[in-house]
Amino acid sequence: YxxxxxxxxxxxxxxxxxxxxxxxxxxxxxxxxxxxxxxxxxxxxxxxxxxxxxxxxxxxxxxxxxxxxxxxxxxxxxxxxxxxxxxxxxxxxxxxxxxxxxxxxFIWEVDNSNGKLNIYKDKKIKGNYKNVINYREDDYPYFKLYKKNKSKDQNKEWITLHFALDTGAATSSLDPIIKNYMIVNNYNNKNLGRNSVDFMNKIESSNLVFIEDLEFGDEPPIKRMNFTYNKINKNLLGLDFLKRFDRFIFYPFQQKFYYNEMSFNPDPEPLRMIGVR
Structure with a gap:
């Protein structure tokens, strides 16, 4: 900007x-x-x-x-x-x-389909949005995503994941403890490939994991989304998550996130990851 x-x-x-x-x-x-x-x-x-x-x-x-x-x-x-x-x-x-x-x-309105950003100060939501979800604020904006267990253990049917939004990260990543927990308890994950370091150097060069059917708000489950480890022991949503929305607004005055359609196309499996400096 x-x-x-x-x-x-x-x-x-x-x-x-x-x-x-x-x-x-x-x-x-x-x-x-x-x-x-x-x-x-x-x-x-x-x-x-x-x-x-x-x-x-x-x-x-x-x-x-x-x-x-x-x-x-x-x-x-x-x-x-x-x-x-x-x-x-x-x-x-x-x-x-x-x-x-x-x-x-400020109020931040992003139109991904047209590559535009509108910044407002007057606390008025402009345009029609079909969905709204609350987020909480600590040091970062935090969202909740839900994951259903595919195993027969009903005591571990659902897991709630708290994700901090980090627009300084190009990709999304998991706390290694959470990632290992999901793998051990069969939350329908798949490990493959390797991932490179993001520009603020928060992401480890480590195994990439795909997670299926994460739920966000009232939307259908998000098809396959990829994550890697990070170094700061937090679950982070990077810009790859925000790119799934055609249009959205962050309304910090009420800690609300407005959005319309969301893309549920699965993240592609990489043929090969090559780290370039």
Missing amino acids: DVYINQKKYRFMLDTGSSLTVLDNKIADKVSKRITEKEYYLPVTQLVSSNKNSTNDILFYHSPTMFFGQEQIYTSKIIALDLSHLKETIGEQIDGILGIDVFNQ
Whole structure:
């Protein structure tokens, strides 16, 4: 997304898995002043480890005045990191990362079928949506997905999986403990292939698992969806999950997710996975 600072346009990425908004360290010195006291706390640790930095590499800055078009973005402080690796990974210059602190200030409407994003501030849902589901908010937006056991053990018929939405991850992944539990208890999974690392380095290069018939809201079960391990012991939904919806809205003011049709085409089985750096 385009974000304006001092009337100059910068390119930002939205990452619901980031607790704070980030600026590239080369830009931060030009648009803001450094906060001298050390303010390190747990949510930052994940971002630091994913970028292979130490806490000494984190620099806090006063938030500059930032805008989406005419709408101001409000943040108390930002952190500065070297974001050059993002350009290497996605092939586009990224000047900053909008974290969950910004996500919760706006309504986000995504039209995947037309490749459009609308950002609202006025708390009005525009357009007609057939379905709505509540999500909860901790450090991330959390959804519930349900999985039915295919075995005859009625005491383990259903499992409820809590997934954090992480738009900084291209693919979805499982806590290794949950993944192993589902395999042992015959929740209709299939292991094959290998998966490469996502751009924030949260995903392990490990066995890929396909899970059949996950249930989301009142929709028919999601046909085969692939997952891998992650390093942070959470179940994560990446962008591959959101791409299944034709249109959807995140409404953080009421913690609601509006959506229309969902694609139930199964994820394809890979012929061969080749990791490229």
